[in-house]
Amino acid sequence: MLTSINVPQFDGLPHDAETSSDVPFSLVPLIATAMDQTEKQIELLLKELKPDIVFFDFQYWLPNLTQKLGIKSLQYWIASPFSISYSWNGPRKSQGKGLTVDELKKPPSGYPDSYIKLHQHELKFLSSTRKLVFGSGLYLYDRLHIGTSLADAIGYKGCREIEGPYADYLGSVYGKPSLLSALKPPNGFDSIEEALPEGFNERVKGKGIVYGSWIQQQLILEHPSVGCFITHCGAASITEGLVNTCQLVLLPRLGSDHIMNARMMSRNLKVGVAVEKGDEDGLFTKESVCKAVKIVMDDKNEVGREV
Incomplete structure (x- = not known):
């Protein structure tokens, strides 16, 4: 009721x-x-x-x-x-x-x-x-x-x-x-799509999909074509990633639990690799994201095998 x-x-x-x-x-x-x-x-x-x-x-x-x-x-x-x-x-x-x-x-x-x-x-x-x-x-x-x-x-x-x-x-x-017991739009925008750079959807057409509304994330993560999950480290997303076979790359947004979740998963449990960020400004690069993805997806990498 x-x-x-x-x-x-x-x-x-x-x-x-x-x-x-x-x-x-x-x-x-x-x-x-x-x-x-x-x-x-x-x-x-x-x-x-x-x-x-x-x-x-x-x-x-x-x-x-x-x-x-x-x-x-x-x-x-x-x-x-x-x-x-x-x-x-x-x-x-x-x-x-x-x-x-x-x-x-x-x-x-x-x-x-x-x-x-x-x-x-x-x-x-x-x-x-x-x-x-x-x-x-x-x-x-x-x-x-x-x-x-x-x-x-x-x-x-x-x-x-x-x-x-x-x-x-x-x-x-x-x-x-x-x-x-999903990621919201960036501050200042009403939707994920609105925050994207102009022409972004056209550039990635045929290579990827940007979806800004609610989705069945767990169904996507368990699909055999998904090998790696780059997560913002929300508690629900972390849990859904853990129960599936995809590798975890940790890119926490500035939220108190996101930061701590990333530490626990990468350092304590060793089930994912964190993207390197600047210590003072917290900025990351496309190269640092690519590096983390390569580590978890490389069967010959010792860290990748461990996670």
Whole structure:
């Protein structure tokens, strides 16, 4: 059964925008602000529906509401335990302050992997996300940390076989059980196609396909003609790549879990090869992409055989 709620409209939010998929990333904080104003509606619905458990993401106020009504709540993260436990968990408390690049160089106390090393441009990005105001004047970190601290359980996109130690670590940090369970257009564009250089589709016609909408990626990856998967390292894409026979080339976009997923797959699990990037600027070249593809596809290459 689907139940509707009325998401308030205000200046800056496009008409009829109700979810993060309706707006570019720059406007997602406005969606969070609008959802914060639905608390009374949600309370009335919960009293009427009487569910056993409520899943939520950015609504940090929801656990207080469910506790009053005798309902369980689960904070769901779309990222992996490996990445969340490095940059977002309790030991790295914000309390209105960000973390410096130097502070983020070191894993938090008790982190299962004490030898992880991040590039300078990745550290700068992670530091900037800690200072992001994400609706109602609240930092994104504090919004997620408060919700996770108050929830009855935590859900992630991951699996125990790969990330068991990190899920257990987060469970110990927050003192609660853990539940383990495509690329969007670039900023400033409404679609993948719009972001392509002029004439690109004509140049690759007959050689490849650019498809900007949702597709059945797992069906494509399991096709025998696909030998290599260059992935942006989202948790879902990584999982779909692992369950198929194609080789993995890791080219993470600047997202906290994408960066960490690439480290885990290339260094810890050794199931893929990361594309070389500049340490300071994070830039990569067509030659560095080609080099990574050649490594994983060459049966005579020692690294290629290992992954």
